[in-house]
Amino acid sequence: MPAYLVIQLARFGDLVQTKRLLLSLLGETEAEVHLCLDESLVALARLLYPTVHLHPVCAHGTVLAKLPPAEQARVLLERNVTAFRELAGIRFSRVYNLNFSPLNYRLAALFDPQSVRGHVWQNGQEIVGQWSRLAMRWSAMRRIGLNIADFWAWHHASPVPATEVNPVAKGKGGGLGVVMAGRESRRSLPPKVLAALVTALLDIRGDDALVLLGSKAELQAARQLERELPGRHARVLKNLCGATGWGSLVDVVGGLDLVLTPDTGTMHLAAHLGIPVLATFLSSAWCFETGPYGLGHQVLQANIECAPCLESQPCTAQVACLQPFMDTDIVRYLSTLDANHLPSGVTVFNSDTDKLGQTFTAKAGPDPQSELRGRFRDFLSEHLSAGQGEPSQMLNELAERLYMERDWMVPDAESSSGRFSGISSSIIT
Numbered sequence: 001m002p003a004y005l006v007i008q009l010a011r012f013g014d015l016v017q018t019k020r021l022l023l024s025l026l027g028e029t030e031a032e033v034h035l036c037l038d039e040s041l042v043a044l045a046r047l048l049y050p051t052v053h054l055h056p057v058c059a060h061g062t063v064l065a066k067l068p069p070a071e072q073a074r075v076l077l078e079r080n081v082t083a084f085r086e087l088a089g090i091r092f093s094r095v096y097n098l099n100f101s102p103l104n105y106r107l108a109a110l111f112d113p114q115s116v117r118g119h120v121w122q123n124g125q126e127i128v129g130q131w132s133r134l135a136m137r138w139s140a141m142r143r144i145g146l147n148i149a150d151f152w153a154w155h156h157a158s159p160v161p162a163t164e165v166n167p168v169a170k171g172k173g174g175g176l177g178v179v180m181a182g183r184e185s186r187r188s189l190p191p192k193v194l195a196a197l198v199t200a201l202l203d204i205r206g207d208d209a210l211v212l213l214g215s216k217a218e219l220q221a222a223r224q225l226e227r228e229l230p231g232r233h234a235r236v237l238k239n240l241c242g243a244t245g246w247g248s249l250v251d252v253v254g255g256l257d258l259v260l261t262p263d264t265g266t267m268h269l270a271a272h273l274g275i276p277v278l279a280t281f282l283s284s285a286w287c288f289e290t291g292p293y294g295l296g297h298q299v300l301q302a303n304i305e306c307a308p309c310l311e312s313q314p315c316t317a318q319v320a321c322l323q324p325f326m327d328t329d330i331v332r333y334l335s336t337l338d339a340n341h342l343p344s345g346v347t348v349f350n351s352d353t354d355k356l357g358q359t360f361t362a363k364a365g366p367d368p369q370s371e372l373r374g375r376f377r378d379f380l381s382e383h384l385s386a387g388q389g390e391p392s393q394m395l396n397e398l399a400e401r402l403y404m405e406r407d408w409m410v411p412d413a414e415s416s417s418g419r420f421s422g423i424s425s426s427i428i429t
Contacts, residue, residue: 100128178210193325205257285308
């Protein structure tokens with residue numbers, strides 16, 4: 001029986017977005033699938049992936065964050081030595097190492113480099129696989145990038161179709177759920193701005209239930225939102241910020257009609273459960289990279305010249321991407337669904353799928369990168385042998401921009417398996 005290991009050491013949302021890769025491995029005949037993850041997410045992983053063998057490690061946490069880097073490394077190794085020995089004792093046919101971090105590379109060092117996909121440790125060196133190298137190059141073109149769930153899934157030679165990952169979204173009757181904030185502050189709407197959207201949605205939909213979701217850190221923002229709401233809506237509000245464990249969060253989200261949310265782990269959980277999402281994406285959030293996976297979701301995407309940005313860098317535009325969400329016309333659009341009422345600087349995208357995976361189609365507002373994005377996806381399909389893109393000058397230009405000589409001269413473990421043998425001669429000549 002083949003055994004496969006996925007190393008996913010990032011956080012809540014990333015764990016959910018690993019689903020397509022895990023389903024692809026579980027779909028192989030008599031496959032035994034293992035997942036190495038941060039210990040804080042074990043209870044959630046048991047709910048999401050009940051047939052996967054879990055290997056928790058200490059990967060991040062508030063205590064570690066307070067230590068100097070050298071001390072962090074020592075504590076990590078000491079706390080994880082037992083888990084490392086357990087993993088080293090299992091003969092894995094393939095290892096999918098998904099994150100770029102020192103701990104990921106220490107884990108990769110436990111295994112034969114030829115069996116590792118993604119980030120590899122070989123002869124004392126950190127090696128990035130061909131597929132991951134390609135992604136680093138296209139990261140400079142974020143507006144046309146690939147959904148991260150599909151990027152991880154395509155480490156597998158033949159991932160399950162995107163339509164089989166999550167159920168088509170359908171409300172379950174439990175009213176409107178509102179996620180108060182994500183990890184990055186500029187991605188979230190201030191309570192007063194959020195209140196206008198919540199009021200409009202409740203009035204339009206006629207929902208008689210409103211649930212606020214988030215951690216304890218969002219309690220103050222949730223209370224401010226409650227004060228901003230009309231009395232008729234405040235009276236039906238249930239504030240669950242900081243009051244849900246993983247099990248109760250799954251139960252609550254799984255019973256909702258709609259989830260209004262920024263780019264958060266709870267958004268991905270809703271998509272996993274087949275609950276419709278209305279997402280507000282601004283600042284560094286870009287729906288083509290991390291939007292809700294599956295059919296039946298919608299994104300209000302800030303679409304100004306400087307978006308998407310990097311949250312790690314200061315904003316020099318006074319968070320101009322927030323302005324469309326403050327415009328009263330956005331409430332008018334939600335009420336009428338008339339594209340003429342949509343404020344400038346925002347595009348409404350409906351979730352969609354294609355041969356590569358998750359994508360989005362503009363319903364209202366501009367999408368000037370649509371043609372280039374389509375050509376880019378054709379290029380990736382050729383690269384992955386997932387489809388037959390039409391040969392064109394644009395495909396040749398993308399190949400020249402993204403391929404380097406080493407990609408042809410030094411095949412890595414992925415390409416030597418035949419994964420990338422289907423690239424058309426028009427692209428490489």
